Amino acid sequence: MKKILINTCVFGMLLLIAVGCSDKLEDYYIDPNETTNADISKLFTNMLYNDYIRPTYWDYRTFKMEASAKFSLYYGFGVANRMYQPSAGYMEDRWEGFYSNGIMNSYRSMEQKYMSLSDEEQINNEVFMQLGKIILYDQASELIDYWGDIPFSEAGSLNLTNSLGMAKFDDAAELYSTFISNLDEINSYLSTLEMSSSTSGQLNAQDILNGGDIISWRRYANSLRARLLMRISDYDAAKAQTELTKMFADEATYPIVSSNEENILLEVNPESSNFYSDITNALQELSFGPYAGDYMLEDVMVATNDPRTDVFWDAGSGGFVGVPTEATTNEQQNLANDGVLASFDTLTFLYNWNIPGVIFTSAEMNFIKAEAFEKWGGGSAEEAYTAGIEESIDFYYSLNQNASVGTSFPSFAREPMEKPEESVVTSYLTNAAIAYTGSTEEKMEKIATQKWLHYFILQSGQAWSEIRRTGYPELNLPVDPTTGELPPSRLLYPATERSNNGANYAAVASKDTRGTKIFWDVD
Numbered sequence: 001m002k003k004i005l006i007n008t009c010v011f012g013m014l015l016l017i018a019v020g021c022s023d024k025l026e027d028y029y030i031d032p033n034e035t036t037n038a039d040i041s042k043l044f045t046n047m048l049y050n051d052y053i054r055p056t057y058w059d060y061r062t063f064k065m066e067a068s069a070k071f072s073l074y075y076g077f078g079v080a081n082r083m084y085q086p087s088a089g090y091m092e093d094r095w096e097g098f099y100s101n102g103i104m105n106s107y108r109s110m111e112q113k114y115m116s117l118s119d120e121e122q123i124n125n126e127v128f129m130q131l132g133k134i135i136l137y138d139q140a141s142e143l144i145d146y147w148g149d150i151p152f153s154e155a156g157s158l159n160l161t162n163s164l165g166m167a168k169f170d171d172a173a174e175l176y177s178t179f180i181s182n183l184d185e186i187n188s189y190l191s192t193l194e195m196s197s198s199t200s201g202q203l204n205a206q207d208i209l210n211g212g213d214i215i216s217w218r219r220y221a222n223s224l225r226a227r228l229l230m231r232i233s234d235y236d237a238a239k240a241q242t243e244l245t246k247m248f249a250d251e252a253t254y255p256i257v258s259s260n261e262e263n264i265l266l267e268v269n270p271e272s273s274n275f276y277s278d279i280t281n282a283l284q285e286l287s288f289g290p291y292a293g294d295y296m297l298e299d300v301m302v303a304t305n306d307p308r309t310d311v312f313w314d315a316g317s318g319g320f321v322g323v324p325t326e327a328t329t330n331e332q333q334n335l336a337n338d339g340v341l342a343s344f345d346t347l348t349f350l351y352n353w354n355i356p357g358v359i360f361t362s363a364e365m366n367f368i369k370a371e372a373f374e375k376w377g378g379g380s381a382e383e384a385y386t387a388g389i390e391e392s393i394d395f396y397y398s399l400n401q402n403a404s405v406g407t408s409f410p411s412f413a414r415e416p417m418e419k420p421e422e423s424v425v426t427s428y429l430t431n432a433a434i435a436y437t438g439s440t441e442e443k444m445e446k447i448a449t450q451k452w453l454h455y456f457i458l459q460s461g462q463a464w465s466e467i468r469r470t471g472y473p474e475l476n477l478p479v480d481p482t483t484g485e486l487p488p489s490r491l492l493y494p495a496t497e498r499s500n501n502g503a504n505y506a507a508v509a510s511k512d513t514r515g516t517k518i519f520w521d522v523d
Contacts, residue, residue, distance in 0.1 A: 307428055
């Protein structure tokens with residue numbers, strides 16, 4: 001396998017200020033592993049230019065597709081021994097991708113540099129520290145959702161203090177609480193922020209996510225906070241209800257992502273640089289092939305005439321047919337060999353170099369609102385649910401229409417697709433299986449299922465978390481023929497953490513099982 005090689009001629013069209021393609025990547029970020037004289041703003045860019053934010057071959061091939069996407073039944077796969085036990089080495093790569101090789105390392109380097117600055121310089125760089133926290137909390141909460149308790153408060157001590165120390169494992173629930181509280185404070189700070197022209201210009205140049213737009217960062221912080229609050233809504237319903245109700249009742253104070261135009265996306269630009277999505281091979285190298293599973297495609301999408309079917313999948317010779325879960329491996333392989341099966345859409349996903357890093361979308365926010373309103377009132381759950389579906393449809397058709405194809409794009413691939421007529425969407429929304437009707441539990445199932453459909457492979461980690469939290473959709477996952485296992489409740493800690501951080505690991509060793517639930521998974 002390969003890891004994506006970073007060409008030094010990147011970012012030109014991504015920055016709000018004009019930058020020629022001859023400028024080098026290292027002019028915009030600094031690898032904290034290679035220098036002790038790092039500029040805070042460039043370390044901030046380094047946090048964003050991360051293999052687990054932008055869509056990369058390595059992330060999809062070794063982690064997303066083998067763990068969270070498989071556990072969420074987002075594609076068809078053959079029944080095999082230990083099929084729900086992903087490579088321990090690859091899982092460790094993801095762990096280290098946050099710590100020594102990634103976002104934690106960069107943020108601790110920012111803190112180290114910040115402490116060495118004068119009071120005036122600290123004021124000028126405070127905005128980078130606060131925005132960096134949003135990214136740090138986002139990625140750390142995802143790590144919690146995979147593993148549970150994680151090293152955080154003491155992690156990265158070498159970068160911060162120049163002294164080597166082993167980090168304790170912080171309680172996952174307490175970390176969530178800290179993130180939720182601090183994100184509120186960050187929103188307050190940003191709402192009153194006044195920057196000098198030089199600081200503003202520097203932020204515009206270095207912010208490859210939101211182009212220096214503070215309101216977009218406030219939407220990011222508040223939307224992430226809403227996600228975390230809903231994630232704990234069964235664990236601490238009172239807190240979730242109080243805080244979400246307050247936020248949704250006052251969006252002037254708590255701006256959130258409210259339309260696709262406000263989505264938080266790390267845009268790539270393959271037309272003018274080599275900063276592009278690189279997941280083609282990752283999807284093609286799936287053990288069975290880039291094929292749909294029968295449950296998602298046939299039982300959920302085709303059965304309800306889902307308008308997203310055409311932009312999610314390319315039909316095979318058998319039409320929209322997925323890998324039969326109950327078939328033998330030989331039967332499944334014969335269907336693949338005969339070209340019967342539907343596969344990931346060639347333009348939307350398989351050969352699309354223009355897929356952004358998806359961080360937060362308005363569809364997700366509407367589904368959070370729908371669940372909150374259904375549980376606690378404060379707004380129309382049906383309107384939020386309907387808006388979520390409509391925004392999701394628009395989002396995926398936009399990905400298809402704005403696709404930029406790679407050099408290996410096949411001549412038989414389809415042209416961009418027009419969004420379906422309004423009548424088609426209306427028909428879908430009024431389908432008995434989709435319409436916002438039924439008991440409260442049936443409505444909750446519909447919200448969760450639509451959120452699962454929307455996340456798809458681009459946010460499979462969020463999907464797996466929601467499946468564990470809500471229990472929906474009820475996936476017909478095949479059982480491991482050897483162990484009788486289904487997907488785990490969490491990932492196991494890396495072997496290197498057990499061996500290198502043994503004293504601290506001992507405190508969480510009893511939780512290090514496949515069956516131990518993350519704290520918010522209370523059912």
